[in-house]
Structures are given as C-alpha cells and as structure tokens.
Amino acid sequence: MATVAEFTGRSSQFPIGKVFAEYPTVDVEIEQLKQSDTSTSIYFWLSTQSTLPAVSELSEYGIFDSVKLLDTLTDKSLYSARLNNDHESICVGITKAAVEFESAKTIANEWTFRLQAESAEQLSTFQAYCQKNDFGVRLTRFPTQIQIFNSQEYNLTDKQREALALAYTEGYFETPRQITLEELGELLGITQQAVLARLRNGEKNILESTIVLSVNSESI
Structure with a gap:
C-alpha cells in the first residue's frame, strides 16, 4: 500500500x-x-x-x-x-x-x-x-510502514511518537549523536526542553508496556 x-x-x-x-x-x-x-x-x-x-x-x-x-x-x-x-x-x-x-x-x-x-x-x-x-x-x-512505534500499542501520545520517530530517524540515539535536542526542537516547532520531556515520557511508556509488563506477567 x-x-x-x-x-x-x-x-x-x-x-x-x-x-x-x-x-x-x-x-x-x-x-x-x-x-x-x-x-x-x-x-x-x-x-x-x-x-x-x-x-x-x-x-x-x-x-x-x-x-x-x-x-x-x-x-x-x-x-x-x-x-x-x-x-x-x-x-x-x-x-x-x-x-x-x-x-x-x-x-x-x-x-x-x-x-x-x-x-x-x-x-x-x-x-x-x-x-x-x-x-x-x-x-x-512518516508513512505508516516506517513509524517507529504504534501509539495505541505502547500507550504513546501522538506527540511522543512523533518525537521518538524523528529522534530515531535523525540519529539522536546514535553514538555519537547525529542531531541535538535543539535541532529536533526546531524541526518539531517546540523547545528543546519540550522535546526532552516527550522523549523521556515516551520511553517510560514503552518500558512500562514492554519490559515492565513482561516482568509482571512472569511473576504471576
């Protein structure tokens, strides 16, 4: 498609x-x-x-x-x-x-x-x-096929998903980083503090929906 x-x-x-x-x-x-x-x-x-x-x-x-x-x-x-x-x-x-x-x-x-x-x-x-x-x-x-995360499956907001997908694609998670928080903020039209908050909250939601959920299920 x-x-x-x-x-x-x-x-x-x-x-x-x-x-x-x-x-x-x-x-x-x-x-x-x-x-x-x-x-x-x-x-x-x-x-x-x-x-x-x-x-x-x-x-x-x-x-x-x-x-x-x-x-x-x-x-x-x-x-x-x-x-x-x-x-x-x-x-x-x-x-x-x-x-x-x-x-x-x-x-x-x-x-x-x-x-x-x-x-x-x-x-x-x-x-x-x-x-x-x-x-x-x-x-x-991003098109649907290359969206990095599904918002509903991982309890992400659309803004968190957008920030995470852009950060991933532009190399923010690479070593060394290929883009700064300030540059991500310019692309998203928000401050670098807002970018950092979206990334952290999005990562927290992903962890809670994957690793934390998996650990809790194994302990039951």
Whole structure:
C-alpha cells in the first residue's frame, strides 16, 4: 500500500530552492511534475503581494532550460519550466527513487515536499540521493510502514511518537549523536526542553508496556 511522507529543507540548500530564494516575498507551490528519461517538466504557481519575477529572470539562473507563463489569476500565476536531468536536483532524486510526487510548497523560505512511496526503501533512496548531493532535506513526517512505534500499542501520545520517530530517524540515539535536542526542537516547532520531556515520557511508556509488563506477567 502506498504511503505519504514529507521532507523539508531550506530554500538555500538545493538548486531549485536557491532560484526562488532570490525572491523571498514570493510563495511557490509546485503542482505537478512530468518526467521523461532526459528532462522533467515542472508546473508551479507563484504568488506575492509585490511583483512576480519575469520569465526572463527565472531563465537566467541556469537550473531551468526554459520557463513559460501559462496563466494568470487574480492572486497568482501558473508557470511551466523544463529541467535537464543531467543536472542534479530534487526532481531527479524523485525520479531515481521511483517515488511519486504529490506536492511541494514554500512557507517562510522553507520547502515541504510530499512524496508517495510503495516502500520505506524508496524513501531511503531519495534521502540518500539528497545527502549525496548535499541537498539539506529531512524526513519530518512518516508513512505508516516506517513509524517507529504504534501509539495505541505502547500507550504513546501522538506527540511522543512523533518525537521518538524523528529522534530515531535523525540519529539522536546514535553514538555519537547525529542531531541535538535543539535541532529536533526546531524541526518539531517546540523547545528543546519540550522535546526532552516527550522523549523521556515516551520511553517510560514503552518500558512500562514492554519490559515492565513482561516482568509482571512472569511473576504471576
């Protein structure tokens, strides 16, 4: 069964994002990707309260082979752009990982990509591609198949499960640790003290539901 995961990254951390980082007041929403063996066509909306970049401006950055204005509405405009697959990009990574693109948009200069996959391996392939090319994107919402813990089975709250899953995936439990509490807090939108509390309470619930429950059952 296909599941959906979300990856986020700052605009300055990958090629397409860098183009639109030059226009911080412009919101971007990629609606569709059409991929072939040699190129990827991107269909995206741009909206702003100021002036939208001209097609000629977007074409100058080198990441796009061509850019066209397709339609203009009251509050936004629809464009198409063609990427050469010889250039490494998030779109090429999506193709190589064989995941299905759902959507992408910017919020406060941060991108969120929604991808659909048939397996966790496909998502790992996409993440590995991004890491290899220094595209700073992180998995921030998890599909059912790779959720680390089941909330009901282990008496976890959704927030505890989310914190534990993110900490595990990002290497918080590795030696040495790959991410700090502060960085986890930034991803979750909470303080590092709140992250620590969720991790501790979640671990306590897991222990009570597994080891402690098992010991008590054996003593009866």
